Amino acid sequence: MSNTELPIKNNKLTVKAITYSWYYNPLALKEIEIPVVPNTIVKPTELLVKVHATSINPVDCIFKGFSYGFINPKNKIIGGDFSGVVVKAGPETNFKVGDKIYGDVLTFTGRGSSSEYILFEPSKAIICEKIPEGIKFEEAASLPIVSGTAYQCLKSYGGDLTGKNVLVLGAGTSVGTYSVQLAKKYFGAKNVVATCSSKSAEKTKKNGADIVVDYTKNSKINELLEFVKVNGKFDIVVDTVRDESVFDYFNALLKPVSENGILTQVKGSYTIDYSNLKLSQFLPSLKKLTNSINFKLGRSPYFVTDILLESNKGYGDAINKLWTEGKLNISMDSIKNAYTDYQEAYDRVASGKASGKVVMKFVQ
Ligand SMILES: NC(=O)c1ccc[n+]([C@@H]2O[C@H](COP(=O)([O-])OP(=O)(O)OC[C@H]3O[C@@H](n4cnc5c(N)ncnc54)[C@H](OP(=O)(O)O)[C@@H]3O)[C@@H](O)[C@H]2O)c1
Numbered sequence: 443m444s445n446t447e448l449p450i451k452n453n454k455l456t457v458k459a460i461t462y463s464w465y466y467n468p469l470a471l472k473e474i475e476i477p478v479v480p481n482t483i484v485k486p487t488e489l490l491v492k493v494h495a496t497s498i499n500p501v502d503c504i505f506k507g508f509s510y511g512f513i514n515p516k517n518k519i520i521g522g523d524f525s526g527v528v529v530k531a532g533p534e535t536n537f538k539v540g541d542k543i544y545g546d547v548l549t550f551t552g553r554g555s556s557s558e559y560i561l562f563e564p565s566k567a568i569i570c571e572k573i574p575e576g577i578k579f580e581e582a583a584s585l586p587i588v589s590g591t592a593y594q595c596l597k598s599y600g601g602d603l604t605g606k607n608v609l610v611l612g613a614g615t616s617v618g619t620y621s622v623q624l625a626k627k628y629f630g631a632k633n634v635v636a637t638c639s640s641k642s643a644e645k646t647k648k649n650g651a652d653i654v655v656d657y658t659k660n661s662k663i664n665e666l667l668e669f670v671k672v673n674g675k676f677d678i679v680v681d682t683v684r685d686e687s688v689f690d691y692f693n694a695l696l697k698p699v700s701e702n703g704i705l706t707q708v709k710g711s712y713t714i715d716y717s718n719l720k721l722s723q724f725l726p727s728l729k730k731l732t733n734s735i736n737f738k739l740g741r742s743p744y745f746v747t748d749i750l751l752e753s754n755k756g757y758g759d760a761i762n763k764l765w766t767e768g769k770l771n772i773s774m775d776s777i778k779n780a781y782t783d784y785q786e787a788y789d790r791v792a793s794g795k796a797s798g799k800v801v802m803k804f805v806q
Contacts, residue, residue: 445481445483450483453480454477455476455477455478455490455561456474456475457474457558458471458473458557459471459557459558460520460556460784461519463511463518468785469506470517474517474557476557476559484530484532484561485563488562489531489532489563489564489570490529490559491526491529491559492527492805494526494579494580494583494804495524495526495582495780495801495804495805496523496525496556496583496801497587497799497800497802498520498788498791499522499587499588499799500711501710502521502554503719503791503792507716514552515552519553520556521556522546522547522549522568523545523555523583523585524555527541529559541572542572542573543570543572544573544577545586546567546569546586546587546751548587556780558804568587569587571761571762574761576765579803580774580777584798587751588617588619588620592624592680593624594752595708595749596624598678598704599678599704603625603631603677604629604631604632607632608621608625609636609637609666609680609695610635610680611680611683611685611688612657612683613642613654613682614638614641614646615683617708618636618638619649622646622650623764625680626649626652628760628763634650635651635666635669636651638654648771663687663688666688666691675696675697677697677702678704678706681705682710684711689730689733692742696744699744706748706749707749708748710724711724712724715793715794734746774798774799774800775796775798775800776800777802777803779802779803780802783802
């Protein structure tokens with residue numbers, strides 16, 4: 443794309459973006475200006491990407507839910523996940539014009555992804571990968587944060603997961619969906635036990651779970667104990683929903699740290715409802731704090747760690763491998779028009795009722 447084809451005036455790119463300001467205001471589609479470098483448009487380390495699709499994640503609800511308009515920039519752009527096409531590539535990046543890419547550019551600066559174009563440094567993005575051949579833009583935009591977090595949870599296991607027992611708490615969430623798939627089909631776990639509601643049970647089995655346990659039923663812990671009796675304790679628990687009922691049964695369910703046992707808890711809220719946020723939703727529980735202190739004092743052998751998504755070596759290859767082997771189930775709740783249905787997309791995610799990612803398409 444030549445510079446004259448881009449909407450640039452006075453070294454500023456004018457684009458439409460989905461923005462937020464005060465926590466109580468709805469999202470708004472606004473024109474924003476992105477300063478660019480004269481002539482080259484991008485710095486040597488930057489990419490300019492024409493965005494095709496973005497997706498909304500609970501973390502976007504956190505950013506908006508705790509935003510106060512006097513913190514600059516006043517109009518922040520919602521979202522981190524994106525897919526699109528590189529239109530300008532700095533020579534120091536590993537990309538070229540025309541590359542189809544996906545990733546996540548979430549930052550505290552308010553320069554999110556839900557904009558017609560994004561300008562960013564790929565080396566500083568949490569995720570920036572080429573889209574595997576055959577994955578559509580809307581599918582690619584639904585992947586980064588949730589599958590990246592799932593990969594990071596499983597990578598936290600201090601060894602080879604082949605032949606191990608994995609428990610995924612909250613397998614109906616998007617992070618849970620990819621935790622089940624990656625554990626079973628990429629990391630080679632022997633048994634994947636997954637908790638979800640009956641609504642998500644079929645999807646979870648298709649994703650590779652050997653046993654599905656309904657978390658809404660009182661029998662949940664007994665079913666997990668039954669599994670352990672026959673198959674041995676879990677090597678890793680991936681907790682996507684802060685379901686801390688298992689803390690009371692660590693002895694019976696989880697291997698101690700001396701045998702590499704670990705519980706990875708995805709940092710987030712106690713309730714998956716992000717529509718009316720309160721700080722208290724994010725505080726650690728007494729149960730967790732007690733275990734953490736006891737662990738440090740050598741009184742508890744059960745290791746619990748918080749997971750906050752960061753850049754992870756090997757993530758892109760894992761997704762590529764699963765996709766090319768025909769084993770990746772991409773989980774999307776709905777695809778919305780970014781220009782008209784952005785509030786609906788946001789509300790659907792905030793409600794905690796979405797089954798898979800909610801994607802917004804900029805290029806129809
Ligand atoms: N720390 C990080 O870097 C990071 C990154 C990504 C996500 N997260 C956090 O991880 C959590 C999941 O995010 P997500 O995007 O994967 O969520 P999501 O896709 O929006 O999850 C929606 C699903 O959650 C399930 N669910 C609702 N209430 C539940 C409960 N009480 N117990 C178990 N499952 C329940 C429902 O499936 P069922 O049919 O099974 O009920 C629903 O379909 C959020 O808290 C998010 O903030 C953190």
